Amino acid sequence: MPDTRFTLPSWNTLAGLADADLPLFATALLIARDEYPELDPARCDRLLQAHADHLRTEVSAIGEWPLKVAAINHHLFNELGYSGDHDAYYDPRNSYLNEVVARRLGNPISLALVQMEVSRRLGLPLEGISFPGHFLVRLPVEEGVLVMDPFNGGRPLGVDELRERARSNLGGRTPDDQILARILDPAPHRAILVRILRNLHGVYAEAGQWDRAARSADRILTLAPRQNDALRDRGMAYLHLGHDAGARSDLAGYLQREPDADDATQVRDRLVGLGSGRPRLH
Structure with missing residues (x-):
């Protein structure tokens, strides 16, 4: 037992x-x-x-x-x-x-x-x-x-x-x-755990294992809900999986949080490709 x-x-x-x-x-x-x-x-x-x-x-x-x-x-x-x-x-x-x-x-x-x-x-x-x-x-x-x-x-x-x-x-x-x-400052526990999950997301995204990539990004958001990159990463994984509603929600949410991000244009283009049009930002 x-x-x-x-x-x-x-x-x-x-x-x-x-x-x-x-x-x-x-x-x-x-x-x-x-x-x-x-x-x-x-x-x-x-x-x-x-x-x-x-x-x-x-x-x-x-x-x-x-x-x-x-x-x-x-x-x-x-x-x-x-x-x-x-x-x-x-x-x-x-x-x-x-x-x-x-x-x-x-x-x-x-x-x-x-x-x-x-x-x-x-x-x-x-x-x-x-x-x-x-x-x-x-x-x-x-x-x-x-x-x-x-x-x-x-x-x-x-x-x-x-x-x-x-x-x-x-x-x-x-x-x-x-x-x-x-x-050389000590890393907080949360940062260590997020780094483990980021490593896994990177490995799975590189291999095209988008279900596992989405899971890794989702776990980051569970541990640290304000990790904006993880919201984008989960949205991109959903996009590859054909989960359009989840992709729209996450990618639009990422742009709401990071309207001036370096990749904002590319993310907006992905949303347009999903038929959502340019998201309304608040």
């Missing part, structure tokens, strides 16, 4: 929760259940708890936080074999936490979730960073923050490498200390 002591939240409760109250690990599994309806969340919970329990005595005996997290990383990435999926980076399984735990393969954000959750259960406040292009994690330390790359074995990253990585995503501009510090 499945263990029912660990349960998932309900989608209809999440939008109203404060960010700090959003259960990150459980909501990531909730996202996975859309694709895997038979998912057993308690089994995933037990697997991560086993990782933490294996480490508990060793980590408790270590005094310094950086050395504690080094022991966690060694167990996860060297002994258990969690690793970044360099061969099939855009495989959607790399975004679904149940698959990541089962295959021990993932993308940067899903591996970060495993690393963060195991660390949390061991009392370490590991945080996510919505770094441009590549999700990272951070650990507060006395002299600042220790930044690590979960996609590459939890490797620590120095300031020069962080500047270079950021520069390639800032139009070639090297960030100064203030900008880099802002980039």
Whole structure:
């Protein structure tokens, strides 16, 4: 019989929760259940708890936080074999936490979730960073923050490498200390979950799997109703699916919210193609 002591939240409760109250690990599994309806969340919970329990005595005996997290990383990435999926980076399984735990393969954000959750259960406040292009994690330390790359074995990253990585995503501009510090701010739980769903939407849209693309955009709107891009993305997915009424509603709603968006003309043209005419904006 499945263990029912660990349960998932309900989608209809999440939008109203404060960010700090959003259960990150459980909501990531909730996202996975859309694709895997038979998912057993308690089994995933037990697997991560086993990782933490294996480490508990060793980590408790270590005094310094950086050395504690080094022991966690060694167990996860060297002994258990969690690793970044360099061969099939855009495989959607790399975004679904149940698959990541089962295959021990993932993308940067899903591996970060495993690393963060195991660390949390061991009392370490590991945080996510919505770094441009590549999700990272951070650990507060006395002299600042220790930044690590979960996609590459939890490797620590120095300031020069962080500047270079950021520069390639800032139009070639090297960030100064203030900008880099802002980039390295911890990501809110809601932003992390939305980023997972954006990744899935992108993968499914690229593959022309418009039902799954629409579902991913819809879940973003459930978590964060003011995510205007997700409203447009759901509308475009509905358009591909032939759900004209839904497409009209979403695309018109997007233009009401973003009348001066860079893609407003293209979206209006789509609406005209649906026979709606130019929408009346308020």
